[in-house]
Every structure is written in structure tokens, then in C-alpha cells.
Amino acid sequence: MGDRSQIAIKDGDAKVYLYSHWGGSGIFETLQKCIKAGARLDDPEYFARIVFREMGAGKGGETGYGIGTAMHGDTEHLVPVVDCANQTITFEMPEWKHNKRPDPGEMSFADFAAMPATTFENW
DSSP states (O other), rough: OOOOOOEEETTTTTTEEEEEEEEGHHHHHHHHHHHHTTSSTHHHHHHHHHHHHHTTTTTTSSEEEESSSSSOTOSSEEEEEEETTTEEEEHHHHHHHHTTTOOOEEEEEHHHHSOOOGGGOOO
């Protein structure tokens, strides 16, 4: 069991997916906290590191977190795709979740950061 989630960081046409086996129910709040902190929002490499650290990566063990170039097959939540160049977030839905959750669409960093946490309960 787990609470699997990912956050994708876009850099041009490429994306890196940051994976967490645990903590998926709080993944949007994690990203929101990183955006609100305001550090390196325009730098995908540094912002990816900030997000991965906030997700809990590096807190011991060889399992629980990963980095990849594709969506993990057992991701249980919408995957926010962070575009630092355009300061926007879009969402990818795991294949098995199609038609079960609405796609929130594209939003600015500012709009995402301003959302109340209760909004994420339906995502």
C-alpha cells in the first residue's frame, strides 16, 4: 500500500517526474508551499530540488522516492505539471483515473498558491 504521487517539472519540451510513495494526499499543499516560498520559481532545476526536498526525499532509506522521465504507473493522484518558464501549472491524469476526476485546467502560480487547501480534496 501507499499514497503514491508525482509532481512533474517542465523544462522546455522535457519533464522530470518527482515520485513519492507516501504523502500523495498532501501533494498539492506541498507544491503550494514551495510556490508560496517564492524561491527559484523561474529555474526548473533548482525548483525541482526544492520541491523534491519538500516532498521528503532524502529522509532516510533507499525507497519511497524517485526521479524519472515518465509518469509512474501506480500514481494515485492528479500530477501537477509545473512550467517555470510560463509560471503555470497544468495537470496530467493517471490513465486509470480518467473520467473520475475533473481536470482543473491551466492556472498561474499565483492562482494555485491562493487556493484554499479544501479545493484539493476533490483532486
